């Protein structure tokens with residue numbers, strides 16, 4: 001696996017990574033402090049792939065970038081619904097009166113997250129955190145109010161054009177084929193162009209960090225790790241010299257190696273959990289098994305979700321049993 005010698009694009013600037021393919025970076029106010037976005041040149045304009053968070057800073061950077069492109073924006077493609085990807089999709093499509101291209105599940109899930117609970121009880125959220133073993137004061141903090149998703153996402157357009165497995169976008173005579181990955185999000189679209197030998201992998205495949213595979217309160221019994229491990233291997237069938245353009249960190253070559261590293265990583269995490277569960281254990285006590293670094297409130301939430309996805313995978317495989325303790329926490333025990 002190696003990283004081609006491509007200069008990091010400065011804020012408001014781009015790096016050309018393939019003919020008609022530009023790499024742009026936008027800042028994120030998190031530990032992971034940037035997102036990579038891409039521009040695809042068509043004969044009559046530009047497609048934007050992923051948009052950045054819905055903040056005034058990102059809007060200003062887009063204005064700066066788009067102002068310097070010599071052709072108009074003709075479409076906005078969103079790989080998946082996470083706020084750093086879909087954040088400005090509404091703003092961009094409205095401003096330039098262009099379509100939004102996204103898969104069906106990602107689209108409707110984004111719409112529902114923006115709409116919020118609409119008066120429905122937050123009890124499932126509370127039970128989810130209670131079962132994980134979070135203390136009551138943390139549960140209260142995490143489930144009371146907060147604008148969440150809608151605070152960093154401009155209104156999601158009320159119409160879209162659907163990306164589906166195997167469907168193609170024709171851009172400047174190049175065919176970009178949609179490859180769906182699941183697990184990090186429900187129906188994540190990656191784009192592969194055989195002619196250019198380029199894969200836009202979004203968050204499905206990242207170098208040096210592993211995409212978060214979580215189980216959340218909306219579907220607490222979900223098996224997202226299975227979804228992920230089922231949809232990852234097909235990417236290893238792409239040509240070995242495919243240039244992979246991920247949504248975080250740097251473009252790289254070596255997809256076979258990265259896919260097998262990711263698969264091995266999760267199997268190793270599963271093995272460690274199974275070993276730790278020789279003693280009945282709850283999610284909070286298992287976090288240090290998976291995460292060696294200090295966790296803050298935000299990263300702890302992702303860590304709980306990631307831990308649950310691995311535990312649900314082992315439950316579905318019949319390798320663990322789960323019971324609810326008198327303290328209302330789930331306890332997991334390996335079957336030996």
Ligand SMILES: [Zn+2]
Nearest residue numbers: 080082184203
């Ligand atoms: Zn994501």
